[in-house]
Amino acid sequence: MAHEPSKEQAEIIQSRANVILIDAVAGAGKTTTLCMTGIEACRRGLAPAAVTCLAFSDGAKKRFVEKLAEEGAPSGIAPLTIAEFALRHLRKLDTTGLFALPPLLGPAQVRDRLTEAAAAVWQRYEANGTQSDFDFGIEQSPDRIDHLFQVLRLLKATLSTHRFGDDDFASVQRFEMADELDLPVELIDICAAYERLREPEPGEFNWQTADDFVPDLVRVLDLNQGAAQQLWAPALYLIDEWHDVNAAEFALVRLLKRRARLIVVGDRDQVIDAARGAALRFSTDLFSATYPEAARLPLRRSRRFGAALARAASRLTSRPVEALDGLHTVQHKLAYDPGVPMGCARAVAAHVKSLHGAHHDVKLSDIAIVTREDDQSIDLENALIDANIPYRCEGIESYLLRPEILFMRALLHIVSGCYDTLDKDKPTVRAMVGALAAFVSMPGDAAQFDSSYLQVSRTARHDPLEQAIETVAATPASLHWFFDGIVCKPHDADTIITRNWKAKFAACVATLAERKETLATAADVLQAVRGMIDLKAAVGRAVPRRSEADAALRSIAHFAEFAAAYGNKPVEQFLQELRGRQRKLSARTDANRARAQLVLTTVRTAKGQEWNHVIVPYLQHGEFPRSADLAEERRFLYVAMTRAQESLTLCQPDEAHRRMWSPLLHGAEARA
Numbered sequence: 030m031a032h033e034p035s036k037e038q039a040e041i042i043q044s045r046a047n048v049i050l051i052d053a054v055a056g057a058g059k060t061t062t063l064c065m066t067g068i069e070a071c072r073r074g075l076a077p078a079a080v081t082c083l084a085f086s087d088g089a090k091k092r093f094v095e096k097l098a099e100e101g102a103p104s105g106i107a108p109l110t111i112a113e114f115a116l117r118h119l120r121k122l123d124t125t126g127l128f129a130l131p132p133l134l135g136p137a138q139v140r141d142r143l144t145e146a147a148a149a150v151w152q153r154y155e156a157n158g159t160q161s162d163f164d165f166g167i168e169q170s171p172d173r174i175d176h177l178f179q180v181l182r183l184l185k186a187t188l189s190t191h192r193f194g195d196d197d198f199a200s201v202q203r204f205e206m207a208d209e210l211d212l213p214v215e216l217i218d219i220c221a222a223y224e225r226l227r228e229p230e231p232g233e234f235n236w237q238t239a240d241d242f243v244p245d246l247v248r249v250l251d252l253n254q255g256a257a258q259q260l261w262a263p264a265l266y267l268i269d270e271w272h273d274v275n276a277a278e279f280a281l282v283r284l285l286k287r288r289a290r291l292i293v294v295g296d297r298d299q300v301i302d303a304a305r306g307a308a309l310r311f312s313t314d315l316f317s318a319t320y321p322e323a324a325r326l327p328l329r330r331s332r333r334f335g336a337a338l339a340r341a342a343s344r345l346t347s348r349p350v351e352a353l354d355g356l357h358t359v360q361h362k363l364a365y366d367p368g369v370p371m372g373c374a375r376a377v378a379a380h381v382k383s384l385h386g387a388h389h390d391v392k393l394s395d396i397a398i399v400t401r402e403d404d405q406s407i408d409l410e411n412a413l414i415d416a417n418i419p420y421r422c423e424g425i426e427s428y429l430l431r432p433e434i435l436f437m438r439a440l441l442h443i444v445s446g447c448y449d450t451l452d453k454d455k456p457t458v459r460a461m462v463g464a465l466a467a468f469v470s471m472p473g474d475a476a477q478f479d480s481s482y483l484q485v486s487r488t489a490r491h492d493p494l495e496q497a498i499e500t501v502a503a504t505p506a507s508l509h510w511f512f513d514g515i516v517c518k519p520h521d522a523d524t525i526i527t528r529n530w531k532a533k534f535a536a537c538v539a540t541l542a543e544r545k546e547t548l549a550t551a552a553d554v555l556q557a558v559r560g561m562i563d564l565k566a567a568v569g570r571a572v573p574r575r576s577e578a579d580a581a582l583r584s585i586a587h588f589a590e591f592a593a594a595y596g597n598k599p600v601e602q603f604l605q606e607l608r609g610r611q612r613k614l615s616a617r618t619d620a621n622r623a624r625a626q627l628v629l630t631t632v633r634t635a636k637g638q639e640w641n642h643v644i645v646p647y648l649q650h651g652e653f654p655r656s657a658d659l660a661e662e663r664r665f666l667y668v669a670m671t672r673a674q675e676s677l678t679l680c681q682p683d684e685a686h687r688r689m690w691s692p693l694l695h696g697a698e699a700r701a
């Protein structure tokens with residue numbers, strides 16, 4: 030049903046400015062206002078096909094479609110993601126002969142091309158005598174391939190890939206780029222080699238992925254000034270979630286706008302999508318420099334939360350946030366003793382019980398726990414399981430199945446010789462074998478993989494990882510042989526670094542097995558592993574991006590604390606305990622539809638969503654904020670807080686630990 034526009038919305042709809050930036054707060058009706066504006070333009074005579082509605086993600090596009098329907102838009106207005114929009118234009122250019130549309134490759138094919146690029150770079154390093162600690166054997170490590178995908182995606186989003194052809198790229202720019210992006214230079218070299226395979230001549234591409242549509246269209250339009258004239262020219266662009274725009278998307282909008290009207294809507298305090306290259310400077314400074322004539326119109330009143338939360342959001346962002354009259358959001362401060370193991374998590378679980386128990390109309394699915402990072406979920410998951418509170422992880426993997434934890438679990442199995450708990454649990458075996466391959470190594474060539482330890486099936490021979498998974502799933506005890514005979518076995522193709530790591534892991538497991546009698550509990554074994562292996566270096570090798578490696582290291586530390594907190598059980602019992610917890614979690618996931626579950630998620634995933642009751646845990650130094658970039662941390666907290674409708678609970682250390690209070694919260698209060 031169409032809404033009556035508010036005064037602020039009416040002002041936007043009536044504005045005749047050629048470029049409008051709608052500066053809004055969370056839940057202020059941004060999408061609704063864009064829809065109203067498009068509908069009004071059609072009412073004034075514009076053909077629906079002349080209105081181009083764009084979003085930056087499938088989720089945002091879906092919401093745009095729903096809102097247009099709700100507001101009664103004519104059927105010809107059909108939102109697109111900006112990638113779909115770019116592909117449409119590339120297809121059009123293909124018909125004019127200005128561009129040859131290449132085949133679209135899937136992830137498996139891209140993985141092969143990346144592996145090829147990594148091998149080429151390694152050979153070049155060897156030939157030139159370039160010293161490097163980097164392990165180029167990425168081919169059978171799903172995590173490392175996945176990470177390369179992410180790096181490549183970021184390089185494309187920032188248009189950095191367009192610099193690979195510059196004259197001084199090899200001498201200077203590759204180091205600058207590595208510094209800028211906080212990445213090893215070897216990763217930049219692999220991406221550059223990959224892009225050279227993909228784009229052998231300027232503007233000519235051998236293949237594309239969905240991440241290429243926008244940067245490739247920008248490239249073609251940059252190389253061929255007349256190409257834009259061949260493309261459709263809409264009269265009105267309506268762009269939602271403008272705060273998510275990245276360099277490539279900004280460049281595309283600038284190239285295609287021409288005489289059209291451009292109306293964008295965003296909330297500059299919601300920029301937290303650095304992984305896809307979103308940065309505040311595009312939607313603010315660069316926008317102002319590119320469109321100095323732009324009208325800036327606000328949407329200040331939230332329709333989601335009440336005045337008290339609006340004031341808190343306002344203090345945090347240092348800009349006015351108002352709430353619609355009649356809305357009310359209760360704010361709780363939940364204090365915990367950070368010196369007590371699982372103190373925060375237990376307080377959260379008790380709070381959930383009180384919310385759910387005290388009000389019969391509060392369903393568990395009305396409640397979300399929103400963490401700053403994935404690794405904070407370990408204690409929370411354990412506390413929820415202990416308190417018998419059904420939950421589901423949204424946008425994060427349960428800690429029991431994260432690679433770094435599975436790696437530690439695999440070592441516990443191997444050292445103790447207990448494999449019962451892996452019986453008939455193929456999903457865990459699959460993930461565990463993958464984790465060992467990521468942390469140690471894995472030969473990519475099936476010939477080198479030939480081993481009497483493993484079953485040889487006709488289909489699996491060419492895919493060593495699948496072969497290993499099948500074998501370990503059928504006979505869990507073969508995990509030991511997989512570790513000894515496959516991942517730790519030196520191969521001719523290994524770099525010296527890989528060989529050293531294999532030797533270190535093998536020696537660690539051998540020593541642990543010898544000391545088995547003195548290492549009575551799981552906590553002892555984990556402690557001993559941490560003493561023998563430089564986990565920081567090992568994790569950094571499996572997960573080269575520093576922030577992710579840091580989160581993985583924290584996960585391992587939490588996991589060791591958990592092992593100690595759970596009564597220092599012998600390894601066998603501890604593995605049983607984990608299995609029991611995992612069973613509960615799977616049962617809960619399977620019964621997803623039947624039973625209400627609380628949502629455990631991170632700020633990144635929570636963005637764009639809302640719940641009646643939101644709990645934000647670990648508001649303490651080192652946890653939230655997580656990084657030194659306090660401006661970005663404040664935006665993370667703002668997104669988390671503004672998901673709440675009826676109640677918001679912020680969890681922080683008790684009075685006795687004031688010095689640990691989060692500077693975000695207390696900085697904001699101090700400002701107030």
Ligand SMILES: Nc1ncnc2c1ncn2[C@@H]1O[C@H](COP(=O)(O)OP(=O)(O)OP(=O)(O)O)[C@@H](O)[C@H]1O
Nearest residue numbers: 032033034035055056057058059060061332637638
């Ligand atoms: N004029 C109006 N009258 C009544 N309700 C409205 C009006 N405009 C918007 N709304 C409602 O307000 C709610 C929030 O709107 P919308 O989803 O457009 O917000 P948003 O700013 O895009 O949110 P966020 O970015 O935080 O996810 C919706 O339920 C929408 O239907």
